[in-house]
Amino acid sequence: MLDIAEELHRWVEQGRDFAVATVVAVSGSAPRGPGAALAVDSEGAVIGSVSGGCVEGAVYELCQQALADGESAPALERFGYSDEDAFAVGLTCGGIIDILVTPVRASAxxxxxxxxxxxxxxxxxxxxxxxxxxxxxxxxxxxxxxxxxxxxxxxxxxxxxxxxxxxxxxxxxxxxxxxxxxxxxxxxxxxxxxxxxxxxxxxxxxxxxxxxPPPRMLVFGAIDFASALVRIGKFLGYHVTVCDARPVFATAARFPDADEVVVDWPHRYLERTPVDARTVLCVLTHDAKFDVPLLRLALRLPVAYVGAMGSRRTHLDRNARLREVGVTELELARLHSPIGLDLGARTPEETALSIASEIVANRRGGSGVSLTGAHTPIHHDVPSTVPEPEPEPEPAGRIGSVA
Structure with missing residues (x-):
């Protein structure tokens, strides 16, 4: 429900009655995880998604029915794939999802x-x-x-x-x-x-x-590659900051998509800015006078990702310099360098895609290999509490209803 909060908040302010369907649990391969939501108001307007299209029509009808019944009790529905009838309402990806349909009326x-x-x-x-x-x-x-x-x-x-x-x-x-x-x-x-x-x-x-609040992406080094990375970082939902000690390069005009542009020595800015376990740090300066003090600090912070740009020769030289200032082998093991996945990238945009792909793989537990021919799960997230699928599900796509 909260993933469509902005639109639902407007509905609440307008006094609309609506029903919201929320993914409660998933088992197997499913397009969206717990918390994904679809809502329908009394006029039939719809926002959000619970399955990327597989069962949207059936869920839409359930929401409309919940509003038409005049009752306030929610209902729990299970949707799954049917081998006997591939065209039944269900998840063709083979997963099972439980969806809670809750009517939210003005008088509730x-x-x-x-x-x-x-x-x-x-x-x-x-x-x-x-x-x-x-x-x-x-x-x-x-x-x-x-x-x-x-x-x-x-x-x-x-x-x-x-x-x-x-x-x-x-x-x-x-x-x-x-x-x-x-x-x-x-x-x-x-x-x-x-x-x-x-x-x-x-x-x-x-x-x-x-x-x-959105996780932070800190991009150090106001270069052309940084501009492309800022755009893809915003696309992925990050609050993006660009930091560089050179005021001629670190300007809002050069990075219009950034949430903020900071002129400061990178390690000094990192010392005073808040970070958390979701923060990602991308070091694009590949200049030892910036990189070494910055990475010495960054590799000791509880952040999600630290990556540094540079050739393999630059990488080896940088690691040697980091060891000289006391960075341990365990801390060095956290460093993604050279930054990004091997996509054969050349342009700033392709390089930004390579970096973003590595960040996503690191966050989600992906391997970075091609899915074609691989025998790995498509979705690597481990749900918090997921009921095991029944050994012999009913043939219908909609497996059952618990009210």
């Missing part, structure tokens, strides 16, 4: 929680919404919003929360803490918990959707 008791969650996500605020996916009927669809530290709301061990499930008081506190942990990691997935906030009571499945 949880409307305010959803509105707050959508407002936070649309505004770039770090927040997570937890919803009951399965369990006692009276709790289905109930929601709780967790914000980061410093936001308003009821205090919890991981920040603050709004709303609640209206069950055992310990349940809200436990879910808020668990959702806070998901939020800290920027994760979306499910968790199992007892109705009383522990292993006691009826088991509940909770979907936690996290919305966090």
């Amino acid at each position: 008791p949880d409307r305010e929680v959803y509105a707050s969650a959508l407002s936070a996500a649309a505004g770039g605020e770090a927040a997570a919404v937890a919803r009951v996916v399965s369990g006692p009927g009276e709790l289905l669809g109930r929601a709780l919003l967790v914000r980061s530290e410093g936001s308003s709301g009821t205090s919890s061990t991981s920040g603050s929360y709004e709303g609640g499930f209206g069950a055992h008081p310990e349940l809200d506190r436990t879910v808020a803490a668990e959702a806070g942990a998901f939020l800290d990691a920027g994760r979306t997935g499910t968790l199992e918990i007892g109705e009383q906030g522990s292993r006691c009571g009826a088991p509940l499945t909770i979907l936690v959707e996290s919305s966090v």
Whole structure:
């Protein structure tokens, strides 16, 4: 739901009734993961996607039916591929997905929680919404919003929360803490918990959707290759910063697509700017006076990726210089150098694609080899909680409904 927060927030502000279908869990090969959403309003307008096209039509009908029924209870639907009827509604890629369809009317008791969650996500605020996916009927669809530290709301061990499930008081506190942990990691997935906030009571499945600010891409070196990398970084959803010590090159006019352009020595800027486990650093200066102090610091930071441009000769010389200033072999092993995958790239745009491909492969656990002839999974993400597919699924594409 939060992946289409900007559009849904507008619907809330306009007072529209709508139903939102959210991917809860996936098994096998599926186009989209938990948290992917499609929403339909009372006029039939649709936004978002849950499968890249495989089951969109059927999900659209489910959303319309949820609004027409006049009931507020959500429904859990499972979609899968049928070998007996390849044209049945299902995932032709062979996967199975569970989708929660939730009507959100203007009069719904949880409307305010959803509105707050959508407002936070649309505004770039770090927040997570937890919803009951399965369990006692009276709790289905109930929601709780967790914000980061410093936001308003009821205090919890991981920040603050709004709303609640209206069950055992310990349940809200436990879910808020668990959702806070998901939020800290920027994760979306499910968790199992007892109705009383522990292993006691009826088991509940909770979907936690996290919305966090875009990850950062720091590009050091205001060269023509950097301009192409900035554009592809923005396309991938990064907040992109270009940094160079030379003011004649580091200008907004040369990098109009960058979120910010900084004139400073790279290592000095890195010392004072915030980074986290999702941050990627691309060092394109290939000049020892910039590279060595910068990489000495970068390789000791808890960031997702550090890559440095240069020939293999430059790489060997740079590694020797880094060892001289105390960089360990373990730290050097984190360095992607020469930067990028072997695509045979020559132009700045091709080189940017090579670098971006390596960043994606590093993030998702891909090998970087051609999928043609390979026997590796297409999607490498490991879902948080995924039910095993039934050994003998029903022949129909829509495997079943749990209301």
